[in-house]
Amino acid sequence: MEKHIQIFLHKISYLSITIATLTLILVFFFQPLPETCINPNPNHPKSSCSAAHRRTTTVGTKNHRLWSTNTWTKHVNSFSTLFTHFQTLKLINNHTQTLILSAGGGQAVMALKQIGLVDVVGVELVDSPPLVSRGDPHNLPFFDTVFDLGFSVNLDQALFPARYVRELERVVRVGGVVVVCVEECGESGVREVLRLFGRSEVVQVGNVTVVGSKMTMIVTRRTISVCLRLCLAMRFHRFQLLSMMPLNHP
Numbered sequence: 001m002e003k004h005i006q007i008f009l010h011k012i013s014y015l016s017i018t019i020a021t022l023t024l025i026l027v028f029f030f031q032p033l034p035e036t037c038i039n040p041n042p043n044h045p046k047s048s049c050s051a052a053h054r055r056t057t058t059v060g061t062k063n064h065r066l067w068s069t070n071t072w073t074k075h076v077n078s079f080s081t082l083f084t085h086f087q088t089l090k091l092i093n094n095h096t097q098t099l100i101l102s103a104g105g106g107q108a109v110m111a112l113k114q115i116g117l118v119d120v121v122g123v124e125l126v127d128s129p130p131l132v133s134r135g136d137p138h139n140l141p142f143f144d145t146v147f148d149l150g151f152s153v154n155l156d157q158a159l160f161p162a163r164y165v166r167e168l169e170r171v172v173r174v175g176g177v178v179v180v181c182v183e184e185c186g187e188s189g190v191r192e193v194l195r196l197f198g199r200s201e202v203v204q205v206g207n208v209t210v211v212g213s214k215m216t217m218i219v220t221r222r223t224i225s226v227c228l229r230l231c232l233a234m235r236f237h238r239f240q241l242l243s244m245m246p247l248n249h250p
Contacts, residue, residue: 059129078211079107083112086179091149092112103132106122147173149172150177153180162196166196168180172222177203177221199223205219
């Protein structure tokens, strides 16, 4: 009796499997599929061919939105206050060729242009046209001694601070000014920063507030390197010795 029941149950199982399989086949072949599972949006392109006709945002539109924000305006005003102080110290004038290193979005560049400077270059790893160009702060794409002022508020974030400062000094002319702002520090911190400078002499050190952050500003004057200075001194000393030697006449 039990054997007959088992056979009956097996037949029912086989029949159920067959019916389910046939049902799936019928649904797959005869049921119409929807064109898409996403509600169509008239603003989205239907193909790659129509993608070219999408509405795009120009750089000018993006900049207008960014430059009209309160945050941007506050940052520019903060830099303007600092650079106006530079004018008072006679560090810059309208014809000062200026490099802003690690310029971010270009707030410092805009501030200098607003107070009257004409030739201002901003450099950052990511460009932000038209204010900032792309460049490596540790390997600047400029010739030697082409700027009158080199400025940065991001020395603290440099991967290689010594190389960062060396590049700043390289592109600033002898007699020009290199200014860096670091996190507010005392005398020992200032000495540590000054050790990075090999071609500049300290002019002024003071605490300032830049974009809401308290910082220490170090102003240096670009000079010739110590090695070159010693070399010139040795040549001058040799010239003096030669000029003092009596001439032998025949």
